[in-house]
Amino acid sequence: MPEKLKVGVVAIQGDFEAHAKCLASINCEPVRVLWKSDLAPLSALILPGGESTTISRGLTRQSLYQPIRDFVATGRPVLGTCAGAILLASRVVARESDSSFETIGALNVTAVRNAYGTQVDSFSSFPDLGTEKCADLQDLKCVFIRAPKLIDLGSEVEVLLRVKEAPVLVRQGKVLAATFHPELTLDTRVHVLLLSLVKR
């Protein structure tokens, strides 16, 4: 039996257990990440959904920003979903009253937080047809919860899926970001996509 791939999930706050379940179901070993030392044995890393402000405070408290940047620099793949996507972005736009926070800055996009509104504006949808970058994901149900939008994409950022014209799944090298929650459905295709980026 080949050893299972260890995939980390940042476990400060949010739906990290849902990601862990997805990973276990595709024969990976999920690892809760709270400390720098947790990152060493990992083949890939996930920043889960949750509250981006809360997780950012935790990343600061745990001194995890630089270790995650270093992790990305080693060429190991990273997936951020919703709050995780915001934390991967180079730039974040929010309302004037919002507190600012540091990001990992691994994805050359601007994240607009709560871009669709409050929870009463949350929704689910399927990707726009004709964005053929990821033809095999076109029937993927996308669940958006107080979701951000990604704008001002750098030329190195590839759009894999759009919903109502907005990019919802993007890739820059080994960095993947989804503004929706693949971990909330039983569909593990986005997790499989992350694993496909692992160097074997």
Add this chain to the structure above:
Amino acid sequence: MNQRNTGNEDIRARSLEIKIGLAEMLKGGVIMDVTTPDEAKVAEESGASAVMALERVPSDIRRDGGVARMCSVEIIEGIQKSVSIPVMAKVRIGHFAEAQILDELGVDFIDESEVLTPADEAHHVDKAPFRSPFVCGARNLGEALRRISEGAAMIRTKGEAGSGNIVEAVRHLRQLNGDIRALAALLPEEMPSAAKELQAPLALVKEVADKQGLPVPNFAAGGIATPADAALCMALGAEAVFVGSGIFKSADPSARAKAVVHATTHWRDPGEVLNASRGLGEAMPGIELSTLKESERLANRGW
């Protein structure tokens, strides 16, 4: 796997899946009671995953007596403007008109709460038609399933709000989880009788037995005052915690808020819960529950 729907139209937020989605996002976090935009900012800066907008925290409601109602619209709007994390607010049990106001305001979660004075002594709000998700208190599995059948997207223990005493939250967590374990041990033909005893719909009872868990997230609330209280609730199976009077009735709210957040993240690690417990100053004053009259116990409200 769901079928692609024709015309690519949205399934709007009414679906329970979307409502439970936000409850999922709040897991592992701390939801804090706040009464002003400034308190909301302190909570957000300290790492709260959401705030509960209130006119008075439960310990003040207890002290003042009288009728406790939904928070004023101005306070809720002020708090919504001041933070980017989700904003929740409470309605009286059964007061669907208050709930409709909160839905119009676009609050992120409605707490149909025993902390306020009940408006209906027989019926809870029919929660399914609302756009905002609902959280409701429960002391046991039957009560939790009745609330879920009405459309609640999150269950929390009732605990004894405003008491600074964790004993009721612990009782409710142990009761609920014990009820689930007992149900999981039953044979299929014993389910209808279990449903009758629980006073809950058979389909939900079967689902809980299969899953060995609730179909919605289960958080702890009522009496949490220290980092250790939060860690205790997480270890007993709560997926996140609500802290009411415990933060802003303590000597140093910002330090205590950060400490409770840290203990909730690190509840598995006693060394970190210890670190979170240093230098906090006075906790809120607590109430020994045997000194409360039955009529003063908020957890007895709800049916």
